[in-house]
Amino acid sequence: MRNILKDILASKKIFTILFIGFLLTTLPILIALSTQSYYDDHFYHSKNGYFKNYTSVKLTNFQNLDLNELQKMAETNFKNASVITGDISATEPRIGEIQIVGLLNLKNWTPPLIKGSNITSDRANEIVVGRLVSDHIGAVNLMGQNYMIKGIAGKDLGDELINVYNFKMYVNLNELPETVIQEIKKQNTLQLIVRSNQNPETEINRFISEIAQYNVGISVKIIDETENYQKEKKSRQGVNEVLSYPYKLFLIALINCINVSYLWIYLKRKEISLRKAIGASNLNLLTYIISQLTICAVLAGMSSILIQWLLSKLSLRILDVTSYYISVSFSHFVFGTLITLAISVITSIIPFFQMLKIEPAKALKE
Numbered sequence: 001m002r003n004i005l006k007d008i009l010a011s012k013k014i015f016t017i018l019f020i021g022f023l024l025t026t027l028p029i030l031i032a033l034s035t036q037s038y039y040d041d042h043f044y045h046s047k048n049g050y051f052k053n054y055t056s057v058k059l060t061n062f063q064n065l066d067l068n069e070l071q072k073m074a075e076t077n078f079k080n081a082s083v084i085t086g087d088i089s090a091t092e093p094r095i096g097e098i099q100i101v102g103l104l105n106l107k108n109w110t111p112p113l114i115k116g117s118n119i120t121s122d123r124a125n126e127i128v129v130g131r132l133v134s135d136h137i138g139a140v141n142l143m144g145q146n147y148m149i150k151g152i153a154g155k156d157l158g159d160e161l162i163n164v165y166n167f168k169m170y171v172n173l174n175e176l177p178e179t180v181i182q183e184i185k186k187q188n189t190l191q192l193i194v195r196s197n198q199n200p201e202t203e204i205n206r207f208i209s210e211i212a213q214y215n216v217g218i219s220v221k222i223i224d225e226t227e228n229y230q231k232e233k234k235s236r237q238g239v240n241e242v243l244s245y246p247y248k249l250f251l252i253a254l255i256n257c258i259n260v261s262y263l264w265i266y267l268k269r270k271e272i273s274l275r276k277a278i279g280a281s282n283l284n285l286l287t288y289i290i291s292q293l294t295i296c297a298v299l300a301g302m303s304s305i306l307i308q309w310l311l312s313k314l315s316l317r318i319l320d321v322t323s324y325y326i327s328v329s330f331s332h333f334v335f336g337t338l339i340t341l342a343i344s345v346i347t348s349i350i351p352f353f354q355m356l357k358i359e360p361a362k363a364l365k366e
Contacts, residue, residue: 022300024253028246038325051195074104081196082109102173116151143177301340
């Protein structure tokens with residue numbers, strides 16, 4: 001190790017350039033990861049929570065829609081899944097358009113809260129709302145119906161991170177506003193979204209079978225929305241454009257790292273030739289190269305994580321100006337470390353093959 005450090009100090013200029021190259025390679029990836037994570041969280045919040053499986057169940061042509069019974073059936077049949085209605089657009093005169101979400105079971109998902117508590121299944125007329133529907137907990141009249149606001153929905157990470165909840169209203173299915181219930185009955189359509197981290201097919205079939213016993217002739221359309229949501233998430237043009245720049249910078253910096261490492265081998269060809277002449281094997285020389293590059297890469301990786309941590313203190317300001325959100329997590333730290341190690345291996349490949357071509361006698365005469 002001491003000899004390796006001496007070699008690094010002896011060629012500190014070239015290693016400084018390599019260090020900057022590694023830093024400019026790792027930092028954009030970490031920024032892209034944290035930004036990707038932010039926009040993915042934002043997307044799944046707009047879908048009312050992240051789950052592995054999403055299934056749309058559309059009920060039509062029902063003769064008698066009893067929301068109390070439907071709520072009980074959902075609570076009985078769905079043990080592993082969270083069931084909600086699709087977002088129902090409605091107009092509240094004092095606020096404008098709001099999005100109402102009916103909750104059919106409360107065991108596996110509840111809205112995230114800035115303050116207050118979530119609704120319970122044993123009390124009537126309790127709701128959770130976004131902060132622009134109401135900014136206080138307590139009694140309120142919404143859509144001509146009296147409710148008790150139990151909590152304000154959102155993520156307490158700044159204004160930019162909670163806007164998907166601002167105009168939301170979460171309420172038990174059987175306590176939807178009367179105007180909404182009448183509209184559902186008029187259209188004779190109710191869309192439910194079943195979300196689960198396991199395959200929900202058995203629970204859905206059992207639920208539908210029970211509904212059919214009470215509504216002969218009801219039509220049910222089931223669509224697996226998981227892939228559709230993935231396509232929707234990947235097709236966000238603005239997000240893809242924002243993320244493209246860090247990855248382009250990563251590729252440019254990686255190419256520069258390879259070029260600099262090639263130059264480093266060229267400048268050290270006499271030393272490498274001497275090592276080969278006194279019996280060093282190709283494996284010894286590869287270890288010699290990788291060890292020095294790994295030290296440089298790890299130092300750059302640690303520096304990039306430190307820079308990311310410092311920038312995360314200003315994450316909301318940076319987001320407002322650049323559309324990039326910078327945060328630090330343990331997974332990013334691990335991934336950043338793996339990236340730096342991978343880069344050190346990648347950047348040593350070309351120098352290693354160049355090293356194999358060096359003829360000791362010819363190099364020593366130069």
